[in-house]
Amino acid sequence: MEFRRIEESIFKALMIISLIIVVGSLIYVIGIILWKGLPALNLDMVTKTPEGGYYQGKGGGILNAIIGSLYLAAGGTVLAFILSIGIAFYLQKEYSGGTKLSNLTRLSLDILWGTPSIVYGAFGFTVMMYFHMRSSLLGGIIILALLEIPIMTRAMEEVIRMVPVELKETSYSLGATRLETTLKVVGKQALPGLLTGVLIAFGRGIGDAASILFTAGYTDRIPTSLFDATASLPLAVYFQLGTPSPLVQQKAYASAVILLVIVLFISITTRLLAKKYNKYIIK
DSSP, rough: HHHHHHHHHHHHHHHHHHHHHEEEHHHHHHHHHHHHGGOOHHHHHHOOOOTTTGGTTTTTOOHHHEEEEEHHHHHHHHHHHHHHHHHHHHSSSHTTOOOHHHHHHHHHHHHHHHHHHHHHHHEEEEEETTTTOOOOHHHHHHHHHHHHHHHHHHHHHHHHHHHHOOOOHHHHHOOOOOHHIIIIHHHHHHHHHHHHHHEEEEHHHOOOOOGGGTTTOOOSSOOOOOTTTOOOHHHHHHHHHHHHHHHHHHHHHHHHHHHHHHHHHHHHHHHHHHGGHHHGOOO
16 A cells, blocks of 8 residues: 555656756746847838848848748638548548548548658659749748648548437437538537647647748749748748847847747637637537
8 A cells, every 4th residue: 555655756757857848848948939039020020021131130020031931821721621621521430431431531641640750751752843843932832731731631531420429319319410510519529629629730830931932933023923932930930040140140039039929829819719619518
């Protein structure tokens, strides 16, 4: 009995230590970014594009990268959602029947989820070279969608699976069709979780650099069409940190602060929307 209490105390201490490490690391990273980035953050950073000699320490900002990141992440997330929502519902037993194809699909999604983003970028670049395409906003959106699909699909599938079977059976017993049950019952019940899945995928998309390095390219201009090269905040941070100028390196941290604020804003907005639709959830 004494041994069990000691064992429980040890594992409880390990859990507390793990929590301190995770939370402490997050606070440390955010603190470093804010400490180094806030002094360089000004209105020009978010309202102007880079001027001549920007990477040598001259004026301008990263408006091109901010808008480019939003274009890429939003476009990729919308495209991924259109494809993922159908796959997530198909993987449910009432649609696929638990066939070998559905199990193979889950396995494929898990493998794709663990695939490094640079592999997606290399794949996209190879395909674009085959079709003689240049780096563009469209290329970046497609690759980010491919990157987000396994993340979004698996998250949505787990949420939909948690909807009580009795709720679906009640809907069927009242004469609702499978489509009506899916949209009006299961959809509303799983909506907060679906929003969370979209958020997770969006956060991965807006913060990824490797997959769009060769597919979206980089430019100091704001894209005006799907076939223009597009800047992004992660690449802006990377290129600015790679310069020898301490002033430009400090601007890299300011760019990271902007990226952090965008992700935080999206996260809070999604939480508020999820809370709003919690009234549909059966506790």
